[in-house]
Amino acid sequence: MDDLFARLRPRTVLAEGAVWLPGFALPEAETLHKAITQVSAVTPFRHFRTRMGQMSAAMTSCGACGWTADPSGYRYSRTDPQTGQPWPDMPDALRHLARRAAAEAGYEAFDPASCLINRYAPGAGMGLHQDRDEEYPQAPVVSVSLGVPARFSFGGLSRSDPKRIIELMDGDVVVWGGASRFAWHGVSPIRETFHPQTGAMRYNLTFRAINAALFRP
Numbered sequence: 413m414d415d416l417f418a419r420l421r422p423r424t425v426l427a428e429g430a431v432w433l434p435g436f437a438l439p440e441a442e443t444l445h446k447a448i449t450q451v452s453a454v455t456p457f458r459h460f461r462t463r464m465g466q467m468s469a470a471m472t473s474c475g476a477c478g479w480t481a482d483p484s485g486y487r488y489s490r491t492d493p494q495t496g497q498p499w500p501d502m503p504d505a506l507r508h509l510a511r512r513a514a515a516e517a518g519y520e521a522f523d524p525a526s527c528l529i530n531r532y533a534p535g536a537g538m539g540l541h542q543d544r545d546e547e548y549p550q551a552p553v554v555s556v557s558l559g560v561p562a563r564f565s566f567g568g569l570s571r572s573d574p575k576r577i578i579e580l581m582d583g584d585v586v587v588w589g590g591a592s593r594f595a596w597h598g599v600s601p602i603r604e605t606f607h608p609q610t611g612a613m614r615y616n617l618t619f620r621a622i623n624a625a626l627f628r629p
């Protein structure tokens with residue numbers, strides 16, 4: 413039954429290197445929600461302040477390093493600046509899901525060092541940007557969407573390239589590799605809707621391989 417809607421939305425190659433796997437994470441949803449609860453109990457969700465202002469999505473991380481931001485810039489760090497402690501380990505179930513998804517898209521060797529967890533309340537979004545802080549261009553980014561849907565737009569390597577808009581739903585996975593790894597993308601403000609597991613919230617998990625020189629002691 414869980415697979416019904418996923419079946420109606422077939423696996424889609426969105427652009428060179430970008431593979432959309434509708435509903436791929438649905439069988440793991442319960443495990444993923446538990447992992448989010450466990451990680452955020454140790455390293456709470458917070459809204460980073462950047463030079464652009466406060467981010468509307470709340471974030472936390474698990475794995476060997478986590479993404480952080482402050483008015484001086486963006487970086488990966490081994491410890492959570494808020495707790496001073498290492499980020500919690502990446503739960504095996506999350507790592508395995510990310511590796512299976514990457515393999516489906518042709519990346520057999522993917523081994524993520526970090527999982528960034530974004531939480532969007534109604535009205536929260538993410539402006540158009542590129543993901544360039546990893547310094548590991550050969551690895552894809554694996555993204556898992558949970559909870560209420562999001563209107564996601566992505567373009568090309570230039571900010572002004574034409575955009576395609578897709579609706580990312582609960583359990584959808586997208587693998588962004590190859591020529592799509594540095595595509596500009598963003599999330600429109602989340603609409604007020606309801607999901608039985610998350611209420612009004614949307615979560616997005618992004619799994620990333622990071623250049624170890626960036627976070628080794």
Ligand code: MD3
Nearest residue numbers: 530543553555588592593594595597616
């Ligand atoms: C396309 N997150 O955390 S994930 C991010 O829904 C981020 O929370 C969004 O963008 C979210 O940086 C979208 C999808 C995603 C992630 C990385 C990409 C799309 C991408 C890298 C290249 C192209």
Ligand code: FE
Nearest residue numbers: 541542543597
């Ligand atoms: Fe991004």
